[in-house]
Amino acid sequence: MSIKTCFPKSCHAFLIVSKHRFEGQFHSHFEEKVRPYIDLIDSLRLLGIDDNLALPTIAVIGDQSSGKSSVLEALSGVTLPRGSGIVTRCPLHLKLRRIRGGVQWRAFISYKEECIQFDDPSLVEAYVRQAQNKLAGDGVGICEDLITLEIMSPLVCDLTLIDLPEIARVPVNGQPEDIEEQIKYLIRSFIERDEIISLVVVPCNVNIATTEALKMAQEVDPEGKRTLAILTKPDLIEKGTEKNILDVVRNQVIPLSKGYIMVKCRDQQQIDNKISLEEAARVERDFFKRHEYFSCLLNEDKATIQCLATKLTQHLVDHIKKSLPLLSEQIKKLLWDLRKELSQCEAGPPLDxxxxxxxxxxxxxxxxxxxxxxxxxxxxxxxxxxxxxxxxxxxxxxxxxxxxxxxxxxxxxxxxxxxxxxxxxxxxxxxxxxxxxxxxxxxxxxxxxxxxxxxxxxxxxxxxxxxxxxxxxxxxxxxxxxxxxxxxxxxxxxxxxxxxxxxxxxxxxxxLVYTQDGIYMKSLNETSLAVDVQKVSEDNFAGLDSRSKYPEMLKAYYEIVxxxxxxxxxxxxxxxxxxxxxxxxxxxxxxxxxxxxxxxxxREESEVSRRRVNLQKRIDRLTLAQEKLSNFL
The missing domain is CATH 1.20.120.1240 (Dynamin, middle domain)
Structure with missing residues (x-):
């Protein structure tokens, strides 16, 4: 039985409490099926497995002023950095975790060696800006270092995604001349992987075929099998173009296997009036109900943030399930290669x-x-x-x-x-x-x-x-x-x-000039024999002419010395x-x-030892990852 046909349209997965017991039971059952898979991938990423292998996730991309930040705010229930130019300057790993049992809202933000826990939603924007400034520097530059923001709340959906910088076409305010190429390179490094679902944010009031984000998604995923598009700002379209927009949503212009969803997030006036995200969700639903052309999208499950949240979770979990066997094989192969490489290194001290x-x-x-x-x-x-x-x-x-x-x-x-x-x-x-x-x-x-x-x-x-x-x-x-x-x-x-x-x-x-008599006599006779002189013994030695034999006597003793x-x-x-x-x-x-x-x-200090230690650490991480994966296969 599919989620699409059976999941109640009225169940607001992250903003409202279910009104019906059946809906609450179903949502709880859905969470039990979904959460373990999302937690698995998050735990693998925490182990650093994504340094070696691509993990299934959702990457959010969009041109400048596409409404990307508004969509993420509506999903997460918190305010993220806004403004002109590039708002997302570092990849933001957004982990949403729905919790029960009366637990209050709390969050963690981590990057490099920093890890901050806080329980005030209003601090999110400031902490994200602070992290971006530390990683990318003050100004308008970008950085590929990841910022992880984990939000736990009873009012969010179970979802994990990565927000990437907006595509800027023209450098402004001191941006590098090649800023567009830098951003595209960073985006491409994510979305070109088969394990990544591209979530492309496109405004309804522009020609969808001209958006850079969708063009990039089509380049790496020409059949649209892992691309989902979000159409934003439906209230800003020109009169008479509504049917054209409907054709896009219904996959009749640029077909995508995962299709399109239209959303209406808070506009600037609503933000200025401090309309809450909960109220904005109600306003959004009322907008689609009353819209002459777009009301049909509610019945088709192709409109509202709540529908987007449900589909994203469903697509992500399906993608994870599909990717796990291949991921397991990749880990096995990588482990084999690393162990072989380690075996070729000189043995070092064990850890125990x-x-x-x-x-x-x-x-x-x-x-x-x-x-x-x-x-x-x-x-x-x-x-x-x-x-x-x-x-x-x-x-x-x-x-x-x-x-x-x-x-x-x-x-x-x-x-x-x-x-x-x-x-x-x-x-x-x-x-x-x-x-x-x-x-x-x-x-x-x-x-x-x-x-x-x-x-x-x-x-x-x-x-x-x-x-x-x-x-x-x-x-x-x-x-x-x-x-x-x-x-x-x-x-x-x-x-x-x-x-x-x-x-x-x-x-x-x-x-002292000393040696045993016998030793001296032996040496003297050998010396005398060499010069054909009478053989000497202890008996006749005293009667010999010592002067005539003086050289031989001296030489004999010198031989002994x-x-x-x-x-x-x-x-x-x-x-x-x-x-x-x-x-x-x-x-x-x-x-x-x-x-x-x-x-x-x-303590070791050599390139070989550092290489061996790094290899062992990677093997340990991959071994743990393999154990985690085995529980799902």
């Missing part, structure tokens, strides 16, 4: 507090694992530092070996210097052990600076590797990355100072700069778990 803490612990452990892998030197590990360090240690060993080649010249130079400065009364050739010690000490001390240089290079290599691990483990967490970098630098500095002290101590010990330093310096560096540093760093990072503000620690 406990899971976020677990995530925090896991990335710290991952960091420590990589640091430990760097320190242990396991084969096949990309973080293996030993490959780089071995190369540096080989350079140290090569430097030590390189000092052997000019050894004979250095020995002769030292001996000559000794003879000149220190020999005293001794004849040449009568050398003693102190000569031997002095030569060794002079040669060994020259190796101290290269050892410290090797330490510096190794420190830089290790610190760079540890820093790279920090960047790879905490790429989107600046707090953690800064903490790790600072700890790496502090620990490496302390350990470098410790190793430097140990190396210097090692060279101080080398001044070189071998000792070739291992000792790298071992000191490896232990303190790598192994102990890694342990200290891991302990320091684990200490961050105690009493940490996880939200602050995991």
């Amino acid at each position: 507090p406990q899971k976020k803490k677990d995530f925090y612990i896991s990335i710290l452990m991952k960091f420590n694992d990589k640091i430990n892998c760097s320190a242990t030197g396991e084969a096949g590990n990309e973080y293996n530092l030993f490959v780089q360090l071995r190369s540096e240690f080989r350079k140290w060993k090569d430097h030590l070996d390189s000092t052997k080649s000019p050894f004979h010249e250095k020995v002769q130079a030292v001996e000559k210097e000794y003879d000149l400065k220190y020999r005293g009364r001794k004849l040449p050739g009568f050398s003693d052990y102190s000569d031997f010690e002095m030569v060794v000490q002079r040669l060994v001390i020259q190796l101290r600076r290269p050892a410290i240089d090797t330490l510096r290079v190794i420190r830089e290599t290790i610190q760079k590797q540890f820093s790279d691990v920090s960047r790879s483990c905490f790429p989107h967490y600046p707090y953690l990355q800064n903490v790790a970098m600072n700890k790496i630098d502090i620990i490496q500095s302390k350990q470098e100072a410790k190793v430097k002290q140990r190396i210097l101590e090692q060279f101080e010990m080398e001044q 070189v071998e000792r330093l070739a291992d000792q310096v790298p071992m000191l560096i490896l232990y303190f700069m790598l192994k102990e540093s890694a342990q200290l760093l891991c302990n320091e990072m684990l200490g961050l778990m105690d009493g940490a503000n996880v939200n602050e620690v995991l």
Whole structure:
């Protein structure tokens, strides 16, 4: 049974209380069927779904001075901004909600971060003007930002629509030269969507075919399947044109599937006389009843604001029902695309507090694992530092070996210097052990600076590797990355100072000129063998001509020193700069778990993280929207 044939013509859906019990019961039943669908779309819009998908709604458009504001006032029961030029400067999302149970009138207006609740209908106009000035600036400019005005009253119909700026053809009063194109672009961005019903407001006293609003509606909806036209100002038409207007209303001039409705709203004189909207509705009905030509429109359900309200609600709900399956499929596809895009992003911290803490612990452990892998030197590990360090240690060993080649010249130079400065009364050739010690000490001390240089290079290599691990483990967490970098630098500095002290101590010990006898004999024999000299043992060593074997003896001991330093310096560096540093760093990072503000620690600052967060928010909104839709499908 259709609304058109059964809904009582006398039931004023938003201005008068039903006179008959049947009418009241029917209207209540109608509301129960309508309200959930309108609330559904409003809730989806509140979720921000219209940022991604077009939602079914009614967009109100019209040329300047078309009577659009008067129509909206009659529907909403409140006074909206009026005046010359562009009155609607921002899209106005008008939500009308009929309430029962003795609840008084109240409203909300919201835009950007503002949300104002009030209970005085006379404040609506001022609040809307204030919102437009904040969004579009003082003056005559327009803005695409949405203003939402929600009105709850026992005297309104259940309806949601969007009021768009009036089409201005000629810039006036400082308007931009392209104001017409700006407005048309904004209007077109709404009405070109298949989910939008275009409510076109056209004055009866102009040629309907010349109105810009209807032309735009025809461009995007050439068959008129989702266009409904309102004819205003029927009291201003010229005598003799009444039948032409009737032809328009009866769809015989520019056919529209949803047809035409004629209304007569308050004129300026009635506004000046402060005639209420309730009284204006009564005057409107009397006008059509008494009109010679237009009275028939009452019987055809094609006249009065009350008829318009009923049809708009009916069209909107029908349109919503028709759109829901497609909307559900669009949400499913968008969810699939967003989840796929999110899966390709680097994983970030979960939203759940406990899971976020677990995530925090896991990335710290991952960091420590990589640091430990760097320190242990396991084969096949990309973080293996030993490959780089071995190369540096080989350079140290090569430097030590390189000092052997000019050894004979250095020995002769030292001996000559000794003879000149220190020999005293001794004849040449009568050398003693102190000569031997002095030569060794002079040669060994020259190796101290290269050892410290090797330490510096190794420190830089290790610190760079540890820093790279920090960047790879905490790429989107600046707090953690800064903490790790600072700890790496502090620990490496302390350990470098410790190793430097140990190396210097090692060279101080080398001044003792000591090694085990057996080790020395082995080295001396290897040196003697190289120059084809008699093999030496502890038994015959005392009877040998020490002077004749002095170069070999010195060289043999120097070989021992070189071998000792070739291992000792790298071992000191490896232990303190790598192994102990890694342990200290891991302990320091684990200490961050105690009493940490996880939200602050995991605060992300990167394009990837912002993209991931935005994707997750969109997925959450769409998932909630899908759940809401499932209850209606």
